Amino acid sequence: MVLDRRTVLRGGLLTGGGAALGLLCGGGTAAAAAPALLRARPRLTHGVQSGDVTAHEAVVWARSDRPARMIVEIGRRPDLRDARTVRGPLLTPRTDLTGKTLLRGLPSGEQLHYRVRLADPDRHGLLSEPVVGRLRTAPRARADISFVWSGDLAGQGWGINPDFGGYRIFNAMAAADPDFFLCSGDYVYADGLLAETVPLPDGRTWRNVVTPEKTKVAETLAEFRGQFRYNLEDAALRAFNARVPMIYQWDDHEVANNWYPGEILDLPQYTEKRVDVLAARARRAALEYMPVRGDRVYRKLSYGPLLDVFVLDMRSHRDRNGPGTSPAQRAGILGAEQVAWLKRELRASRAVWKVIASDMPLGLVIPDGDAIEGVAQGDGRAPLGREREIADLLSYAKRHRVRNMVWLTADVHYTAAHYYDPGKASFTDFDPFWEFVSGPLNAGGFGPNALDGTFGPQVKFQKTPPRANTSPAEGYQFFGQVEIDGRSAALTVHLRDLDGASLYSVNLNPRR
Numbered sequence: 001m002v003l004d005r006r007t008v009l010r011g012g013l014l015t016g017g018g019a020a021l022g023l024l025c026g027g028g029t030a031a032a033a034a035p036a037l038l039r040a041r042p043r044l045t046h047g048v049q050s051g052d053v054t055a056h057e058a059v060v061w062a063r064s065d066r067p068a069r070m071i072v073e074i075g076r077r078p079d080l081r082d083a084r085t086v087r088g089p090l091l092t093p094r095t096d097l098t099g100k101t102l103l104r105g106l107p108s109g110e111q112l113h114y115r116v117r118l119a120d121p122d123r124h125g126l127l128s129e130p131v132v133g134r135l136r137t138a139p140r141a142r143a144d145i146s147f148v149w150s151g152d153l154a155g156q157g158w159g160i161n162p163d164f165g166g167y168r169i170f171n172a173m174a175a176a177d178p179d180f181f182l183c184s185g186d187y188v189y190a191d192g193l194l195a196e197t198v199p200l201p202d203g204r205t206w207r208n209v210v211t212p213e214k215t216k217v218a219e220t221l222a223e224f225r226g227q228f229r230y231n232l233e234d235a236a237l238r239a240f241n242a243r244v245p246m247i248y249q250w251d252d253h254e255v256a257n258n259w260y261p262g263e264i265l266d267l268p269q270y271t272e273k274r275v276d277v278l279a280a281r282a283r284r285a286a287l288e289y290m291p292v293r294g295d296r297v298y299r300k301l302s303y304g305p306l307l308d309v310f311v312l313d314m315r316s317h318r319d320r321n322g323p324g325t326s327p328a329q330r331a332g333i334l335g336a337e338q339v340a341w342l343k344r345e346l347r348a349s350r351a352v353w354k355v356i357a358s359d360m361p362l363g364l365v366i367p368d369g370d371a372i373e374g375v376a377q378g379d380g381r382a383p384l385g386r387e388r389e390i391a392d393l394l395s396y397a398k399r400h401r402v403r404n405m406v407w408l409t410a411d412v413h414y415t416a417a418h419y420y421d422p423g424k425a426s427f428t429d430f431d432p433f434w435e436f437v438s439g440p441l442n443a444g445g446f447g448p449n450a451l452d453g454t455f456g457p458q459v460k461f462q463k464t465p466p467r468a469n470t471s472p473a474e475g476y477q478f479f480g481q482v483e484i485d486g487r488s489a490a491l492t493v494h495l496r497d498l499d500g501a502s503l504y505s506v507n508l509n510p511r512r
Contacts, residue, residue, distance in 0.1 A: 041118075041120070041126055041127065041128050041129070042064050042067075042118040042119070042120060043064065043066075043118070043128050044062055044063065044065075044116060044118060044128055045064065045097075046063045047238035047241055048060060048116050048131050048133045048241065048242050049061040049133075049246060049290075049291045050245040051290065051292060051293075052292055052293040053137055053180060053245040054137070054302060055137055055138045055140050056104065056105060056106050056107075058102075058103045058135055058137065059100050059101070059292065059293050061100050061289075061291040062098070063096070063099075063289075064128075067090065067091060067093070067097070067121055068090070068091050068097075068118035068119060068120060069088065069089075069091070069119040070088030070089055070101055070116065070118060071086070071087060071088060071116070071119055071127075072085070072101045072103065072115070073114060074106070075112065076110065076111075080114075080115055083114075088101030096285075096288055096289075098289055100291060100293075108137050108140040109139035109304075110137055111135075111136045114133050114134065114135065115130045115132045115133075116133070133241075138303040139304040140304055141305070143304060143306075143486040144485060144486040145306060145307055145483070146178045146481065146482065147178045147181065147182060147481070148176055148182070148244075148479050148480065149181070149184055149408050150410055150438050150439045151186050151359070151409075151410030151439045151441065152186040152253075152411070152413060152439045152442075153186065153188065153189070153231060153441045153442050154189050154442055155253060155442075155443030155444060156189075156469050157192065157193070157194060157195065157208075157444070158198070158208075158471055159209060159214065159230070160231075160233060160442075161207055161209070161472075161473075163207055164472060164473060165236065166234045166235060166237070167236045167237045167441065167442045169441050169498050170236040170237050170441075171240075172496065172498065172499050173500075174240050176496075179245075181244050181245070181246050182247045182357055182408065183247065184357065184359055184411070185249050185252075185254070186252070186254065186440075187228075187231070187250070187254065188231060189227070189253045190224055190256065191218070191253055191256045192214075193215060193217070194208045194210050194214040195210070196208055196210055198471070200473055206471055206473060209233060212226070213227060213229070213230060214227075214230055217269050219271060219281075220281065221281045221285060224281050224282045225285045225288065225289065227254075228285060229289075245291070246291055247309060247311060247357070248290040248291070249311050249312070249357055250313070250315060250359070251314070251315060251359040251410075251411060255275065255278050255279045256275060256278060258321060258368040259275045260275070260319065260320050261276060261316065261317075262275070262276065263275040297316065298310075298342075300349075305350065306352045306353060306489055307351050307484060308349045308354050310342060310346070310354060310356050310357065312342070312357060312358050313359075314359045315359070316335075317331075317337070318333045318335070319332050322371050323370075323372065323377065323385070324371075324377030324384060324385030324386055324387070325377060325379075329385050329386070329388050330389065332386030332388070332389045333374075333375055333386045333389060333390075339389065339393060343393065346400075347400045352484075353404050353406060354402065354403075354404060355406050355408055355482070356408070358435075359409065360373075360375065361374065361412060361437055361449075362407065362455060362457070363451055363457035364376060364449040364451060364457075365451070365452055366412065372385065374386075374411075375387055376451075376452030377452065378450065380454055382426055382454070387452075394431075395430060397431065398429060403431070403511045405431075406433065406491065407433065407434070407435040407436070408435075408436055408480065410437065410438060410439030412437060412446065412448075412449050413439055413444060413446040414439075414445060414448060414464040414476070414478070415439070415462065415495045415503065415504075416436070416447075416462035417434065417437075417462070417504055417506060418434065418435040418436075418451075418458065418459060419433075419457070420432055420434070420455050420456055420457050421457075425455050426454050426456075427455060430455070435457070436480055438496075439477075439478060440477055440478070441479065442472050442477060443472075444471070445469070445474070446464075446465065446468050446470075461503070463476075463504075475497065475498050477498040478496065478497060478503075479496055480495050480496065481493070481494040489510050490509050491507075492505060492506070493508070
């Protein structure tokens, strides 16, 4: 299915594009009706989202079809009879008609309902049809917590296929009724093109919804914005967004494959070769379209005494991709400023569990041609290159008794459970920890990647597709779920398939 310019224009005429209708009126009675048509109500175009929810605050996102004032009502009751109203920003073309409203003073540990409307900026009584959502605020006291995580959406040529149920994995994640969704990166594939049809190995045909922005790599700000709008065409994703708050993290495909600051692309499909220019445009589009508070990717979100989530940014501060063999390298993938922040926040955390949201696995070798894209560089011996930065962080955590770190990630397009054991590692100055990998959401399946023994990762479980770039139609799409028991503080991880079935689970008891 192709959404071309003509289809979009036709949709605008049929859904209240009064200005366009007015231009078609030639005079007489029709012309007299034009002023009323020009005052058609604004319309929410891509549903609603919430994110970065804490005990007392939350971000709510929306997009309009024209300049309008965002208005949010929030309350405990589904009918919102107890709601209070928060006046949000004016949505203008400067932000592609997107906007975010920060809700403050929320009750902790409760399920809340919200309603978003748009008001005509000149006639405040002229309101859009409402769109409703819900969210759960973080608890202040010990309470059960559940969340899901995954990454990699619409990659390797696999987009929204209505015959497949669209991004149907979001239905399975919604059925888990999580408190939030941790997006582990590659939420859009700005460098990934889509064709209308793709032949499958069994003779079937995969049919993509295609928009103009998905027919070339993103280079302009408008094209990066179109990448985010594309995913929001999916009904399952919009329904999920309205029910489950997000913690958003980016990785490489929001900009270009395997990018690093300062890179000059040597690819014919790009007219703009400077990655720093592309990354600035991609970052702006992401911050416009994602329910993120502030303008920094790395951040901490607290969920009461049992959980702190530390979101990393392994893109913005890394060095260039190289062989990863330097014996003296001090930084590499997080950068000195982010490492200092992470050490400080980990040491100050009083939460039982410290979940590290990492956009790349630590012990899997991820190549970039002849260079190294990830942390591990494959020799399995003493830390070299970017491994030295991670070794320093792990040693710091051990030295300062930072207990119960669990690393969650995606990126490699299969699902796995890794136990990092200093007793089987070349570098031993760290406490053992778990890393769980899950994805993709709706992209090509790959793997498995080779393990590097520097930090002693042991594969406790993995499930990989039978061939590279296996389509979503074959079912190798995965997400993970974390559940924390409010009374015992035990943490259980499930690795789940496309339909939500648990493939592997492990129960972790906290160390004191």
